[in-house]
Amino acid sequence: MIRTEKLTRTFGSRIAVEGLTLEAQEGEILGLLGPNGAGKTTTVRMLACLLAPSSGEAWVGGHSVLREPQRVRRLVGILTESPGFYKRLTVERNLRFFAELYGVKEPGPAVQRTLERLGLWDRRKEPVATLSKGLRQRLAIARALVHDPKILFLDEPTAGLDPESARSVRDFIGELASDRRTILLCTHNLAEAEELCKRIAVLRTRLVALDTPAALKSRLFGTRVAVDLAQPRPDLLASLHLPFVGEVSLDGHTLTVAVDDPERDNPKLVRRLVELGAEIRYVQRLERTLEEVYLELMGGSDGAP
Amino acid sequence: MERLRALVRKEWEELFKIKMVIYGSVFLPLLMGGFAGFMVWTARDVPPEAQATLLNTALMYFLILPVMIPSTLAVYSIVGEKEQGTLEPLLATPLSDWELFLGKAVVAVVPALALTWALFGVFLAAVQVMLGQIPSTVLTLPWLLSMFLLAPLLSLFAVLVSMLVSSRTSDPRAAYQFSGLAVVPTLIPLIVYSARFTAVNLFFVVGEGGGLILLNAVLLYIAVRVFQREQVLTRWK
Ligand SMILES: Nc1ncnc2c1ncn2[C@@H]1O[C@H](COP(=O)(O)OP(=O)(O)O)[C@@H](O)[C@H]1O
Numbered sequence: 369m370i371r372t373e374k375l376t377r378t379f380g381s382r383i384a385v386e387g388l389t390l391e392a393q394e395g396e397i398l399g400l401l402g403p404n405g406a407g408k409t410t411t412v413r414m415l416a417c418l419l420a421p422s423s424g425e426a427w428v429g430g431h432s433v434l435r436e437p438q439r440v441r442r443l444v445g446i447l448t449e450s451p452g453f454y455k456r457l458t459v460e461r462n463l464r465f466f467a468e469l470y471g472v473k474e475p476g477p478a479v480q481r482t483l484e485r486l487g488l489w490d491r492r493k494e495p496v497a498t499l500s501k502g503l504r505q506r507l508a509i510a511r512a513l514v515h516d517p518k519i520l521f522l523d524e525p526t527a528g529l530d531p532e533s534a535r536s537v538r539d540f541i542g543e544l545a546s547d548r549r550t551i552l553l554c555t556h557n558l559a560e561a562e563e564l565c566k567r568i569a570v571l572r573t574r575l576v577a578l579d580t581p582a583a584l585k586s587r588l589f590g591t592r593v594a595v596d597l598a599q600p601r602p603d604l605l606a607s608l609h610l611p612f613v614g615e616v617s618l619d620g621h622t623l624t625v626a627v628d629d630p631e632r633d634n635p636k637l638v639r640r641l642v643e644l645g646a647e648i649r650y651v652q653r654l655e656r657t658l659e660e661v662y663l664e665l666m667g668g669s670d671g672a673p
Numbered sequence: 674m675e676r677l678r679a680l681v682r683k684e685w686e687e688l689f690k691i692k693m694v695i696y697g698s699v700f701l702p703l704l705m706g707g708f709a710g711f712m713v714w715t716a717r718d719v720p721p722e723a724q725a726t727l728l729n730t731a732l733m734y735f736l737i738l739p740v741m742i743p744s745t746l747a748v749y750s751i752v753g754e755k756e757q758g759t760l761e762p763l764l765a766t767p768l769s770d771w772e773l774f775l776g777k778a779v780v781a782v783v784p785a786l787a788l789t790w791a792l793f794g795v796f797l798a799a800v801q802v803m804l805g806q807i808p809s810t811v812l813t814l815p816w817l818l819s820m821f822l823l824a825p826l827l828s829l830f831a832v833l834v835s836m837l838v839s840s841r842t843s844d845p846r847a848a849y850q851f852s853g854l855a856v857v858p859t860l861i862p863l864i865v866y867s868a869r870f871t872a873v874n875l876f877f878v879v880g881e882g883g884g885l886i887l888l889n890a891v892l893l894y895i896a897v898r899v900f901q902r903e904q905v906l907t908r909w910k
């Protein structure tokens with residue numbers, strides 16, 4: 369549904385996005401994760417035909433952003449990074465205007481349906497100026513949805529919202545995924561990416577990694593096992609000598625061991641520990657948080673600062 | 674076409690809610706109409722030649738209107754989008770660059786001309802009533818060309834200047850003042866006529882019309898570039 373091929377954009381001598389190649393399948397929520405200035409917004413703007421790529425190419429819903437920008441614009445809904453509205457006009461009027469621009473056949477019913485879905489129908493007569501930030505963000509989502517697009521770009525949908533509003537926006541995005549929409553979600557919020565996205569593209573000017581949250585975690589660090597011992601045994605650190613064991617550390621009673629393949633290696637590890645006279649109370653699998661993965665990726669990449 | 678219409682309708686609804694804009698579009702025509710009416714009033718009991726001179730001065734008020742009204746409208750309609758952060762969502766729609774530009778221009782030019790011409794109609798009626806007839810010096814070719822050629826060209830000029838200036842600043846007052854300055858050259862005929870260097874004549878009208886067509890062509894060329902999506906998004910301040 370969305371495909372990019374060596375997509376690159378520069379502003380003068382500054383490279384905002386470089387050689388980005390990725391693909392989002394139909395019905396998938398693909399996360400675009402990266403710190404500020406990573407090029408997320410620039411990528412979305414290129415995909416929404418707001419900015420021309422400096423080089424490379426992208427296809428959205430099968431249409432080239434270079435050759436058929438008008439088709440692409442009709443096809444996608446976008447929640448822009450700072451979603452403005454005509455403050456003096458009412459909620460309904462704002463939405464109706466955008467429905468008309470998107471060429472919605474019957475703007476009236478479409479506007480009503482969308483406002484109802486986002487819980488804004490009761491406020492339709494109020495000028496947008498009177499809405500709270502959270503409600504405005506909901507209206508912005510309504511705007512992205514009013515023409516029922518198959519493809520959605522959401523640029524930091526929860527940035528700057530209070531936790532409660534952010535929660536309701538996130539829940540709503542989760543619901544959207546079940547309508548078989550393809551969604552590209554930009555965020556610098558790891559928990560959000562992990563919660564909502566099937567796959568995550570980690571971006572820092574260049575693509576740093578692209579995988580499911582789970583795979584990102586294990587691919588980067590392998591798996592770690594925590595072995596809880598009856599007594600602290602610092603001597604074990606030096607005497608394990610197993611080929612599959614990576615990093616080993618001891619914190620009080622807990623020995624943390626990185627292994628390549630836990631199902632194959634754990635029995636051997638346990639046997640070796642018993643041989644060495646360790647008394648094992650528990651063995652458990654340790655999950656890396658996505659945050660650790662992310663920081664590792666960011667630290668290890670040589671993208672733009 | 675549908676999109677263009679949607680844009681223009683939205684603009685007018687929005688502009689209608691801005692007091693500055695409403696005052697500007699009501700106050701100016703009233704003021705200019707008042708001046709013109711006063712000229713007609715003074716022209717009641719004077720010899721035909723003096724009468725012609727007075728009425729020529731009145732004509733010039735009708736050339737100020739199409740310059741002043743659209744500046745206010747154009748400035749607010751562009752600065753308003755920037756201020757409210759609506760440009761990006763707007764540009765993300767299938768609205769074409771050309772429709773955006775045309776929409777913004779139409780929004781300002783159409784009411785300006787409508788008001789100008791309406792006021793001109795009222796003026797003619799007032800002349801008829803107060804002078805008993807419309808003097809033959811009023812509905813001459815230079816007069817008609819002034820109203821129906823110069824007025825549209827002047828308002829287009831004012832709109833283009835205002836749109837270009839507004840794309841560079843987000844302060845409506847600054848934009849308004851600056852575009853007001855740029856519009857001064859178009860008031861030359863007013864100065865020429867009211868200083869009575871020359872009467873309204875065909876040569877002068879056609880000369881100014883030609884100059885405006887040239888200026889407008891240049892401005893249009895620039896504006897079409899300035900109104901490209903990419904430019905709007907990355908260069909507009
Ligand atoms: N219009 C622009 N002009 C110049 N530089 C820009 C422009 N837009 C973005 N950039 C630069 O491109 C880089 C990526 O920005 P952006 O895409 O906004 O990142 P993100 O959305 O991930 O925070 C940044 O270094 C930013 O300064």
Ligand SMILES: [Mg+2]
Pocket residue numbers: 405408409410449523
């Ligand atoms: Mg951004």
